[in-house]
Amino acid sequence: MTEPSSAATTEHPLYNPTTTLDGGVASSDLEMNIQIDNLPNHHVISSEPTNGSGNHHHHGEATSTSSNSSTTSGASLNEEPPLQHTNHNNNNNNNNTSLNVQPTDMEMKKSSSVIPSAEKSGEFIIGGVDDDSEEAYVPKYKSDSPPLQLEWKDLTYKVKLPINAPPNYSIFQKIGFKMKNAFKKKEKDILHPMSGFVSPGSTLAIMGPSGAGKTSLLNILAQRVKETSGDITVNGMKIGSSFRSLSAFVQQDDVLMGNLSVRETLRYAALLRLPKTISWKEKIERVESIMDELGLLKSANTKVGTPGLTKGISGGERKRLSIAIELLTQPSILFLDEPTSGLDAATAYSVMKTIIKIAKGGRAVILTIHQPRSNIYELFDKLLLLARGKVAYFGPAKDATQYFAQIGYPCPKQYNPADHFIDLITESTSDTDEGKKMKQEDNDRIEKILNHYKHVEIAPSTSHLETDIKKAKYNANWFTQFFVVMARAFVNILRDKILTFSRLFQNVVMALLVGLIFLQIGHDQQSVQDRNGVLFFCLINQSMNSIFGSLAVFLLEEKKVFLRERGSKMYQVSAYYLGKSVSELPNIVFFPILFGTIVYWMTNLNAGADRFFIFLLILVSMALAAQALGMVLAVLAPSMEFATAIAPVLLTVLMLFGGLYMNVDNIPPYFIWIYWLSIFHFGYEAMVLNEFAGASFECPPSPAICTYRTGEDVIARNAMDKPYSNVWIDLGFLWAYFLIYRLLAYLILVFFVRPKKK
Incomplete structure (x- = not known):
């Protein structure tokens, strides 16, 4: 384990919270006005919320109006469409508006005024948006949904667990203890107060050892767990029921129907997830466009297959197909749980490159990942490092090495930074005398890292969403859901x-x-x-x-398919159940x-x-x-x-x-x-x-x-x-x-x- 060095803490560059967001705007059924306003103050992350000073004002506006007609078609779901591939870069020229946010002189003075105070106190300041990014990637497939910034402040999560008997109790004592405490529960803190944000066009990686709270945080931010305290906002407004219609969640396991082809899987999903205001032709075009963007055209007519039972597409293609299903709705925010889990190194890197492309199209991407290779780690824009349900680091991924060096834990040369960070916040599990000594050393180191982070400031950049986002709970009507589920189930049965x-x-x-x-x-x-x-x-x-x-x-x-699709609100349970029963x-x-x-x-x-x-x-x-x-x-x-x-x-x-x-x-x-x-x-x-x-x-x-x-x-x-x-x-x-x-x-x-x- 790397020992702490005596390097003095130096100033960290303040990342200017101003940037240019090149994202799409509301689709036909989400005509919206977005105004960037009231940038919040710098704030200190600690066990007790603190208040900063200074107000930033940026104004930007983007509007979009479009209309779609609904048509019907009897085309086969596996039939390749007679469409000419067009240049997707120009598809949305009339619908995309850059949100140029430039700092005023007053704001520059306010920003600069924060730095001296940090220098005096030795505090380490982490800014909002990294301006030193690589050359902008222009995706073939851009999101037509509004660019959204997700923020969370003082977020906590507790669960109630049964009370276990002490390990030294005899079996009879344990039985008596369980009977006495059968209805008693104890609270356990899964996530301690934490704050952070992710901006459109950037990728936030949540890392940490097992049990650190990565998946819990991801599920909370994705609104799959709601029994929490703290604030979660989108563009400055509290999250409402409409949030899930503008976000998508890709779970760790690729749960797919093995007897359908890649193209059929996406077309059935499009029929269920896209509104009736979008015509059949437009739905097919969207499916083909997404397959092209994610590199699935070569395997479009290949059966998905079932691992261990029937041959099908590769593991990387399965993951990209799972992502493609979620991209059909053009989400503004994409959540992914361990997207590289179970993949070899080359496939994992390929999948991550695809995810980065998606983010560069104007989406905010949040993912959990355990211990990525160095070439994958270099792709991330932001890093949120968790240990024991607390934040050990949050900020630009490329500056994490410098941050840990400044607090006494430099990364060895030619060493994977991700491995170094995980080693720093992982506690030994050995029960030997030497292991117990190492465990105490690990505990002291982890506590030092977590305590130091309390003095780190974050400067988020927030826009304000003036109009409420309203969207139907389900995009397809009940009869469409029923017939699509029934038809899909028939095909699946016949091909089995x-x-x-x-x-x-x-x-x-x-x-x-x-x-x-x-x-x-x-x-x-x-x-x-x-x-x-x-x-x-x-x-x-x-x-x-x-x-x-x-x-x-x-x-x-x-x-598993039902649980994934229900979680994505693809259909009502009654439509699924009746369609399945008839099939x-x-x-x-x-x-x-x-x-x-x-x-x-x-x-x-x-x-x-x-x-x-x-x-x-x-x-x-x-x-x-x-x-x-x-x-x-x-x-x-x-x-x-x-x-x-x-x-x-x-x-x-x-x-x-x-x-x-x-x-x-x-x-x-x-x-x-x-x-x-x-x-x-x-x-x-x-x-x-x-x-x-x-x-x-x-x-x-x-x-x-x-x-x-x-x-x-x-x-x-x-x-x-x-x-x-x-x-x-x-x-x-x-x-x-x-x-x-x-x-x-x-x-x-x-x-x-x-x-x-x-």
């Missing part, structure tokens, strides 16, 4: 050849196996048991297929019919045509009810492992009270409620009534051992001759349970399945 083939194989093979085992059942006394067995097995087979199919599809494929109907109906048809005629069940179709109706109804029950389990279960552990237990209980293993007249009164909750009860009773009503059976020569002369004898033996025992009543109960379970799953989805707050 592995799942489709496995279902087909399973149903055909099992049907043939059952048919061969019970081939052409006769009408003697022994055939009654065989027929009962065939009927109940058909119900079990299709129910298990439906339940575990629901679990696999939602928990393994769709849940699944063909499979739920087709496979029971296929299975039932093979089994029915091979086993020689009741030969009446009407009985055959009722048999299929019962089987399909049972599959629908079971699939709905499976959906309830899927939305409740936190993981596939948990669901597959619970589902067999639940199915076993329901089957035990289904009517085959125990006669309803013998069920204990305190368990009879399970009988009425069991879908197997209604399915099996309907099957028995349909199969045996009006049937006759052969008796042996000795009539004394003839148990079943007619089908009514079988029905009575099963205690299914009650006044309410009727095929159509049983079907009605199955459909009622189908609707109840569907509604229950929907309510759970609405109120409990939400993006996690970190």
Whole structure:
């Protein structure tokens, strides 16, 4: 570890908070006036807010008006558009206005007056905007949204955690401690008071060791966590509900539908996320433009794929596609959580270069990153270094090395600055005697760094947004959301050849196996048991297929996509749920019919045509009810492992009270409620009534051992001759349970399945 040097603290250059912002303005549905005004004072970041002095006044104005017409088109979502690529640099010439902010003589005097005080006190001043930037990058794709500056002041975040027993307690003491404190919580400070800002056209990297609060801060700034204290403002105004419509969040994991192509993924997202005032042609043009800008045109028609299961685009392309989805709405502020996580060095650098391009287009970009390589670190404009939920440094990234050198921790030559900073604020975890000594040294060093930062000043540059930003909660109307989700789900199901083939194989093979085992059942006394067995097995087979199919599809494929899209407000939950449900109907109906048809005629069940179709109706109804029950389990279960552990237990209980293993007249009164909750009860009773009503059976020569002369004898033996025992009543109960379970799953989805707050 680098030891503190005795270098004296020297003056740090004050970055002039004036700059030229070359950004777009409001889109057609966000016609806005932006005025830069009332630049705030220099302020000292400390545990107690302090007040500075001096007022800065800059004025700039940008306006935009445009209109779009809405048209419809039946073009394929994967079809390459017959569009000529145009020079994107000139697309928005009429819509972009530079916001030139120049300091007045008075302001220059005020700025210069701050420096001497800092020199006298030895305080280190960090300015607002770095004027020594590289030559401006002119992006092909510029944002039409207004340039926004995000600021936060005295921001804190606390969570309530259960109280844990001391580690030296015995197991019995721990149990008693937990029982005593079961309902007690203790507060933990995740983020201590901190302030900062990010300007349009710049990239802010939030760095720190694990547990420093990086992701928590990112989620708070992105308004994904709201239980905080402190002020968050955009262009000088407090953040409102409209903020999320002008910002975008790219999560760490690239959650995408593997069976769609890159172009289809973006077009479906465009249909869901862009307003109806934008025509189909304009939406397609935007998709193509973004693919061009992010280098996705070469893989536009390639399936996204699923890592570890099916081949698809590369890891870097997956990350760029995730970013492209969020860029469709032309956000003014882009948040990214660990965008280089899981990528090799070359791919990570390529992705970061893309992100920097996006920022240079007029957006404010905020990202978390753990320990970047030096070539990536050099790309950042601003650095926010966190340790123990506190700020260790905030300012221009290129000046962080100088800052730490001045407080006694110079970076060794030929050493990655990012590694150096992380080493400085990371505490040893070793439990050895030497490790404990190092831990104390690390603790002293970290506290020194954090305490020194309290004396550092920040000079933000703020514009004032005069008009409130108003935007619809959802861009597409409900019917558009429903049809797009349904169409996308259909395509995803049809292209999932592995799942489709496995279902087909399973149903055909099992049907043939059952048919061969019970081939052409006769009408003697022994055939009654065989027929009962065939009927109940058909119900079990299709129910298990439906339940575990629901679990696999939602928990393994769709849940992460749903959480990401819900977090981005792409659709209403009702539109998603109904669209998903409709898209699944063909499979739920087709496979029971296929299975039932093979089994029915091979086993020689009741030969009446009407009985055959009722048999299929019962089987399909049972599959629908079971699939709905499976959906309830899927939305409740936190993981596939948990669901597959619970589902067999639940199915076993329901089957035990289904009517085959125990006669309803013998069920204990305190368990009879399970009988009425069991879908197997209604399915099996309907099957028995349909199969045996009006049937006759052969008796042996000795009539004394003839148990079943007619089908009514079988029905009575099963205690299914009650006044309410009727095929159509049983079907009605199955459909009622189908609707109840569907509604229950929907309510759970609405109120409990939400993006996690970190």
